[in-house]
Amino acid sequence: MQVPLLDLKQQYQTLKKELDEAVIKVAESQYFILGPEVESMEKDFCSYLDVKHSLGVSSGTDALLLALMAAGIKQDDEVIVPTYSFFATAGVVSRLNAKPVLTDIDPVTMNIDPDDIEKRITERTKAIIPVHLYGQSADMEKIISIARKYNLIVIEDAAQAIGTQYKDGRMVGTIGDIGCFSFFPSKNLGCFGDGGLVTTNDEKLWDNLYIMRVHGAKPKYFHKVIGGNFRLDALQAAVLKVKLPHLDGWSDKRRKNAELYTKLFIEHGLAEEEGKTGFDEKNPVLLPKAVYKANSEKVKNYHIYNQYIIRIRRRDELKDFLASMKIGTEIYYPVPFHQQECFADLGYKTGDFPVSEQVAASSLALPIYPELTNAQIEYVVQSIGKFMKGN
Ligand SMILES: *Cc1c(COP(=O)(O)O)cnc(C)c1O
Numbered sequence: 001m002q003v004p005l006l007d008l009k010q011q012y013q014t015l016k017k018e019l020d021e022a023v024i025k026v027a028e029s030q031y032f033i034l035g036p037e038v039e040s041m042e043k044d045f046c047s048y049l050d051v052k053h054s055l056g057v058s059s060g061t062d063a064l065l066l067a068l069m070a071a072g073i074k075q076d077d078e079v080i081v082p083t084y085s086f087f088a089t090a091g092v093v094s095r096l097n098a099k100p101v102l103t104d105i106d107p108v109t110m111n112i113d114p115d116d117i118e119k120r121i122t123e124r125t126k127a128i129i130p131v132h133l134y135g136q137s138a139d140m141e142k143i144i145s146i147a148r149k150y151n152l153i154v155i156e157d158a159a160q161a162i163g164t165q166y167k168d169g170r171m172v173g174t175i176g177d178i179g180c181f182s183f184f185p186s187k188n189l190g191c192f193g194d195g196g197l198v199t200t201n202d203e204k205l206w207d208n209l210y211i212m213r214v215h216g217a218k219p220k221y222f223h224k225v226i227g228g229n230f231r232l233d234a235l236q237a238a239v240l241k242v243k244l245p246h247l248d249g250w251s252d253k254r255r256k257n258a259e260l261y262t263k264l265f266i267e268h269g270l271a272e273e274e275g276k277t278g279f280d281e282k283n284p285v286l287l288p289k290a291v292y293k294a295n296s297e298k299v300k301n302y303h304i305y306n307q308y309i310i311r312i313r314r315r316d317e318l319k320d321f322l323a324s325m326k327i328g329t330e331i332y333y334p335v336p337f338h339q340q341e342c343f344a345d346l347g348y349k350t351g352d353f354p355v356s357e358q359v360a361a362s363s364l365a366l367p368i369y370p371e372l373t374n375a376q377i378e379y380v381v382q383s384i385g386k387f388m389k390g391n
Helices: 008-029 035-049 060-070 088-095 140-150 203-212 234-267 315-324 341-346 354-362 374-388
Strands: 053-057 078-082 099-103 125-128 153-157 178-182 196-200 308-312 363-366
Touching: 008 234, 035 053, 035 196, 035 234, 053 060, 053 203, 060 088, 060 153, 060 178, 060 196, 060 203, 078 088, 088 099, 088 341, 099 341, 125 140, 140 153, 196 203, 234 308, 234 374, 308 315, 308 354, 315 363, 315 374, 354 363
Parallel strands: 078 099, 078 125, 125 153, 153 178
Antiparallel strands: 053 196, 178 196, 308 363
């Protein structure tokens, strides 16, 4: 049996007719950048996310960069980010010559540890970027209350979490001041190339986002501020319009797959329950946990499992073993920001963020895409059991 980490062809086959028609329609219009397709897509996302404004942009990274620019982040400002995330979360801060100030993560959710934020705030701190990592919301209540106390802007990195609800039912990316999303093809909602979205309920920020997407021009060729080219292609918008109505169905399937993994890991004696944070005899595999599950009945998409991350001691060996069994896995993320060469000048050292370091050394993403069969999931868990028992 083969179990790839992701198989986008299966999803394409189920929507082929609609997607092909949408692509051809753009070709026939010869209207390629922004324009009516993008505007219509933005409307769809406003109503799906229940947010006042949304803006199609060129990628998730550009969504974050544009958000920081619109928020006025400049040289020597400080922006608080978790040390454990995809590179872009911190990279965009440095690109504006501002300083990423790092925090550790919560060992259960792997999201920013809100208790590690306040002590890192200085007079220069301007913003916090919580990441809704792997498809589960960060602890927004605590983060927003700290932000209000110190007058900081909250920019949500929801690149892995479109469709995720917070415990009160609101969509992530609409809770802070600006939300940033990615439609990179391997995300839970992907387009046919690079694409992203920024969202806000704030009129002033919206104004900045809107004009900075096109070099800060308003009207065209008259530049009040400096922006960039953060435009989205009409083709990507057309693809996203076809896919968006299917997103909640895919999230359901991802969640069902995650539930099956958990059940099987427990049945195979590889774990006792979800959300354990320390290895022992009865828990050689640490399972992810959706922490908001129990809190509210109206919240269905409490976790959309953009990734399903287990933790394991001999991670690299297991990865190789699973590859030999034709099972695709990935390591998100092997090196936290404070240990990255390019951030050496931030002055952190190994040991500064122990939880992130432990997670980075032991995390492994298993296949979780919606079209997986139960038999494939069973095969993955069986193979991990085999590895544990010494092959
Ligand atoms: C994917 C991702 C991004 C960047 O998105 P791109 O569309 O690839 O530029 C930013 N943050 C996180 C957490 C991501 O996973």
